[in-house]
Amino acid sequence: MQKDVHSLLESSEFKSLVAKRAKISILLTILLFLSYYGFVLLIGYNKPFLAQKLDEATATTLGIPLAISVILASWLLTVIYVVWANAIYDPEVKRLRAKLFGK
Numbered sequence: 001m002q003k004d005v006h007s008l009l010e011s012s013e014f015k016s017l018v019a020k021r022a023k024i025s026i027l028l029t030i031l032l033f034l035s036y037y038g039f040v041l042l043i044g045y046n047k048p049f050l051a052q053k054l055d056e057a058t059a060t061t062l063g064i065p066l067a068i069s070v071i072l073a074s075w076l077l078t079v080i081y082v083v084w085a086n087a088i089y090d091p092e093v094k095r096l097r098a099k100l101f102g103k
Helices: 002-009 012-045 063-101
Strands: none
Touching: 002 063, 012 063
């Protein structure tokens, strides 16, 4: 059993799966950081831009929809990862697990 686990961990299939997961995780993390920290930097360095009123009749400024879009972007990135994991990653893990344990 130990030999089987070691051979699976050294296989190109397993390494490819780990690389795919790392790529998607890093990409989504970078996108999340750009969204969040980009908004924080806007708050810090360009308050007049965020303070622009969207409509003269309301008090809503540009900062409100941008803040909401940051939250929605984080949800969207989470959904993207879950869909990817359910469609690609989990079936591949299941296949490799079956290969190792014969189930």
